[in-house]
Amino acid sequence: MTSFLADSSDPSAPDVKLFTRHPAEVARELIGMILTVDGVGGRVVETEAYHHEDPASHAYNGQTARNGAMFGPVGHAYVYRSYGLHWCLNIVCGDTPGSAVLIRALEPTAGIELMRERRGMEALRLLCAGPGRLCQALGVTLAHDGLPLGAAPFALEPSLQDWEIAVGPRIGLTKAIQTPWRYGLAGSKFLSRPFPKVVAS
DNA sequence: AGACTGATATTCT
DNA sequence: GAATATCAGTCTA
Numbered sequence A: 001m002t003s004f005l006a007d008s009s010d011p012s013a014p015d016v017k018l019f020t021r022h023p024a025e026v027a028r029e030l031i032g033m034i035l036t037v038d039g040v041g042g043r044v045v046e047t048e049a050y051h052h053e054d055p056a057s058h059a060y061n062g063q064t065a066r067n068g069a070m071f072g073p074v075g076h077a078y079v080y081r082s083y084g085l086h087w088c089l090n091i092v093c094g095d096t097p098g099s100a101v102l103i104r105a106l107e108p109t110a111g112i113e114l115m116r117e118r119r120g121m122e123a124l125r126l127l128c129a130g131p132g133r134l135c136q137a138l139g140v141t142l143a144h145d146g147l148p149l150g151a152a153p154f155a156l157e158p159s160l161q162d163w164e165i166a167v168g169p170r171i172g173l174t175k176a177i178q179t180p181w182r183y184g185l186a187g188s189k190f191l192s193r194p195f196p197k198v199v200a201s
Numbered sequence B: 001a002g003a004c005t006g007a008t009a010t011t012c013t
Numbered sequence C: 001g002a003a004t005a006t007c008a009g010t011c012t013a
Helices: A016-021 A024-031 A114-117 A131-138
Strands: A034-037 A040-050 A079-081 A084-091 A097-108 A154-157 A165-170 A182-185 A196-197
Touching: A016 A024, A016 A084, A024 A084, A024 A097, A024 A154, A024 A182, A034 A097, A040 A131, A079 A131, A084 A131, A084 A165, A097 A114, A097 A131, A097 A182
Parallel strands: none
Antiparallel strands: A034 A040, A034 A154, A040 A097, A040 A182, A079 A084, A084 A097, A165 A182
């Protein structure tokens, strides 16, 4: 109940302002926040921004059955199947429809034993180091597509005071490779991959 | 360390 | 039919 986020169907809620911005700003803003699903999750250490005018975005060619949530309300989840087997979690944002931030990695902080069971491995570093791994660890599936981040089972709240943000090119793309819209918590051991350079925050 | 491979949904050509 | 916002396993070095 005492979530940082209100229900984003209320247009005056603070999180609606938080997410009604360019996805690159939102991606940067999310680094360091604690994201949980039914109390299981951790600190966001890696994100990527996707804008509807960006050729790498699922929304670039317009609305389809899969990406419908990207055209819905800001602050809600967009979940899609990747390479036919993994789930990937995004948060819809932007000041126009069709933008989102992909959550790429978490530093596990809550429900670690349950995450180990779901992932079938012990190594803390690999529990949530990647968009597919993170969804498996948190139990995110298509059932979460379109749900608001500001209400159960989701929770999202700030956790850090001062930290440095790393910036670099997005991963696994063949289009718009040069657009540096990948953000990370500098020096984190829980990234899916290291960053080439670091800038201050 | 890096290279290859398989699993296989969804979209686009 | 080919490509993709992936991961784990299994090779070779």
